[in-house]
Amino acid sequence: MAAEAIQLTVAPTPEIVHSSWSMFWWRVRHNPKAMIGGAIVIFLLAIAIFAPLIAPKDPTDGELKDSLAPPGQGYILGADKNGRDVLSRLIFGSRSAVGGALLVVLISEIIGVPLGVWAAYRGGWIDETVTRVWDMLLSFPPLLLTFAVVAAFGPGLPKAALALGILYVPFIARVVRSVTLVQKEMAYTEAARALGYGQGRIVMRHILPNCLSPVIIVSTIDIAYALLDLAALSFLGLGVQPPTPDWGTMLSEGQLVLLTSPHLALASGLAIVLAVLGFNLLGDGLRDVLDPRQAQR
Amino acid sequence: MTRLIVTRLLTLVPLMFLITSVVFFMVRFVPGDPARIMVGGQRISEANLVNIRKAYRLDQPLLKQYELWVGDLLTGNLGRSYRQRTEVTTLIVERLPLTAKLAGFSFVLSLLIAVPLGIIAAVRRNTWVDVAATMFAVLVASSPVFFTGILLILIFSYRLGWLPALGAGDDGLDELRHLLLPALTLGLSLAAISTRITRSSMVEALTQDYIETARAKGLSARSVIMKHAFRNALVPIITVWGLLFGFLVVGTVLVEHTFGLGGLGSLLIDAVQVRDYPVVQGATVFIAAIFIVINLVVDILYAFIDPRVRYGGKA
Numbered sequence: 001m002a003a004e005a006i007q008l009t010v011a012p013t014p015e016i017v018h019s020s021w022s023m024f025w026w027r028v029r030h031n032p033k034a035m036i037g038g039a040i041v042i043f044l045l046a047i048a049i050f051a052p053l054i055a056p057k058d059p060t061d062g063e064l065k066d067s068l069a070p071p072g073q074g075y076i077l078g079a080d081k082n083g084r085d086v087l088s089r090l091i092f093g094s095r096s097a098v099g100g101a102l103l104v105v106l107i108s109e110i111i112g113v114p115l116g117v118w119a120a121y122r123g124g125w126i127d128e129t130v131t132r133v134w135d136m137l138l139s140f141p142p143l144l145l146t147f148a149v150v151a152a153f154g155p156g157l158p159k160a161a162l163a164l165g166i167l168y169v170p171f172i173a174r175v176v177r178s179v180t181l182v183q184k185e186m187a188y189t190e191a192a193r194a195l196g197y198g199q200g201r202i203v204m205r206h207i208l209p210n211c212l213s214p215v216i217i218v219s220t221i222d223i224a225y226a227l228l229d230l231a232a233l234s235f236l237g238l239g240v241q242p243p244t245p246d247w248g249t250m251l252s253e254g255q256l257v258l259l260t261s262p263h264l265a266l267a268s269g270l271a272i273v274l275a276v277l278g279f280n281l282l283g284d285g286l287r288d289v290l291d292p293r294q295a296q297r
Numbered sequence: 298m299t300r301l302i303v304t305r306l307l308t309l310v311p312l313m314f315l316i317t318s319v320v321f322f323m324v325r326f327v328p329g330d331p332a333r334i335m336v337g338g339q340r341i342s343e344a345n346l347v348n349i350r351k352a353y354r355l356d357q358p359l360l361k362q363y364e365l366w367v368g369d370l371l372t373g374n375l376g377r378s379y380r381q382r383t384e385v386t387t388l389i390v391e392r393l394p395l396t397a398k399l400a401g402f403s404f405v406l407s408l409l410i411a412v413p414l415g416i417i418a419a420v421r422r423n424t425w426v427d428v429a430a431t432m433f434a435v436l437v438a439s440s441p442v443f444f445t446g447i448l449l450i451l452i453f454s455y456r457l458g459w460l461p462a463l464g465a466g467d468d469g470l471d472e473l474r475h476l477l478l479p480a481l482t483l484g485l486s487l488a489a490i491s492t493r494i495t496r497s498s499m500v501e502a503l504t505q506d507y508i509e510t511a512r513a514k515g516l517s518a519r520s521v522i523m524k525h526a527f528r529n530a531l532v533p534i535i536t537v538w539g540l541l542f543g544f545l546v547v548g549t550v551l552v553e554h555t556f557g558l559g560g561l562g563s564l565l566i567d568a569v570q571v572r573d574y575p576v577v578q579g580a581t582v583f584i585a586a587i588f589i590v591i592n593l594v595v596d597i598l599y600a601f602i603d604p605r606v607r608y609g610g611k612a
Contacts, residue, residue, distance in 0.1 A: 136312040139592060141543040143550075144581060145319065151569045151577040152324040224439070231441050232551055236566055248441075255447055255555070259455055266451075269444035277439040 027289040034285025040278025048094040057085035059092040059245045071263050078263045080253060086267050089245040093268070096246045097275060100161050100239075101226035105219050107165025108172050113215065115169065116176025117203055120184065131177070134170030142167035143229050150238045157240045160233050164226060171222055175214045183207045213290040220283035224276045231272050247272050305596050309589045316585045317370065320578050321363055331355050352377070353575070375579030380571055385579035388564055395465055396549050396560035399483070402476055403552075404545065406484030407491060414488070415495025420522060422500060430492060437489035442548050446482040446555040453478060463557040479556040483548045487541055494537050498530040505529070532603045539595040546584055 233239030234248025254265030550562030
């Protein structure tokens with residue numbers, strides 16, 4: 001019992017920690033979710049960036065004689081109806097999938113971060129009104145309003161990403177607001193104010209750095225949601241338009257030939273699952289690492 | 298209780314207002330002629346455009362248009378489809394039963410999967426059962442609902458040949474057979490979310506003092522788990538039903554498209570694809586209204602189960 005107690009106090013002590021960065025890295029390395037998710041995300045980003053170097057064939061140019069060729073000879077993952085290489089289309093498709101999802105979250109951050117700080121700082125009826133509006137939006141599925149946007153403005157990735165980005169604003173703004181509310185009452189913020197520093201400097205130097213971790217966590221999980229929403233739009237023919245390679249569009253083309261050539265649907269569907277899983281795991285892992293109090297539950 | 302319902306109703310009115318305003322004004326702010334956008338950018342003669350402007354009141358001032366449109370909404374008139382030359386309300390009423398059956402069936406299946414799985418995972422915490430349940434939840438939650446559907450079609454329709462892959466079938470047993478795969482698809486996706494919630498709120502409930510007391514009294518494990526732990530764990534589970542319903546709304550749209558079911562979701566997507574704006578507008582407002590009513594019902598249900606909410610205290 002005594003030996004066990006001693007062991008318990010000794011065992012969790014990490015190796016000597018030099019900086020908050022090495023502390024962060026130590027925690028990440030000991031979190032399987034963050035490691036697996038991070039590896040998947042880095043893998044996907046590398047594929048998206050180096051797509052032209054990796055892809056064995058042109059993703060939009062096909063040989064009609066090879067239409068629906070099964071995986072194997074000449075085509076590692078087979079060919080689609082137009083005889084285009086499925087693997088190359090998957091590789092290039094990572095660009096619209098991951099890039100589109102990043103765009104959605106970036107738009108939501110550009111609007112959401114200042115909005116959250118502003119609402120918390122101004123308080124009163126402004127805060128009340130802004131939070132009321134986003135609380136309402138939070139309960140409403142973003143994809144449904146995006147359908148109306150597409151019906152009005154026409155299909156396409158940039159329009160869909162912009163609409164989703166705006167509808168994702170509450171997810172980020174809510175977090176930034178709650179962090180700001182706490183930080184603006186902190187002693188060091190008071191001190192900065194007493195020293196006569198302006199609002200701008202206080203926000204930039206004290207408030208925003210403290211928002212960084214929660215914003216990173218929420219954004220990572222939002223990327224997973226955005227991937228799913230954009231894939232759904234493309235699957236319905238409302239997002240990325242042919243012939244641009246995209247996983248959602250490939251899945252919908254794959255469903256048409258599911259009985260004879262299931263490889264097309266399987267390849268693109270599994271790519272979406274892998275990407276969403278990667279960002280979900282990374283987001284969950286980062287929450288454990290960056291916000292240990294939350295993670296204990 | 299009445300006060301709770303009234304205050305909830307009052308907060309839901311602005312949401313309805315917000316959504317109707319967004320769908321109404323959006324099409325009017327699109328660059329170009331709203332009359333042309335209403336007909337999906339088709340080639341059309343000037344005389345017809347004049348008629349459309351008149352029919353959709355586009356010749357009136359914007360605020361007047363809005364006022365008239367909201368007035369129509371309140372009397373249940375959602376306008377007229379340009380493509381199908383039918384009242385939007387008629388189209389919705391035709392399509393609604395199938396979607397309601399699909400949604401209800403999916404919800405029941407999701408409970409049948411998630412509740413036992415979540416309870417077992419919590420009771421057998423940190424065993425292989427728990428790990429398997431968590432992995433199931435994470436994997437299914439990462440799969441788009443239409444891909445889950447395609448996988449189920451591939452397995453149960455094409456490989457095993459047990460169930461039909463497309464269509465809604467005829468009435469009765471045949472319809473049930475046709476709806477089983479779509480409902481299972483949606484049910485699995487919903488279960489992925491609620492399994493995690495059920496598990497975590499059961500874990501929380503099982504660590505409470507009253508569980509120790511119940512065990513110390515010598516009650517059977519079954520009684521402790523179901524009567525004492527699960528009843529208390531229900532509150533957070535029901536809270537997410539509102540959230541699940543949001544998922545269910547989008548889920549039915551995607552699943553109907555995947556399985557070729559002619560419900561409300563397909564009506565909406567078909568209208569979006571041909572840019573039949575009156576239908577999109579009407580269907581979106583209708584779905585939003587149902588969504589809001591269900592959220593209200595969930596809130597009231599929540600208050601019934603948890604007296605702390607009912608009496609306005611803090612949980």
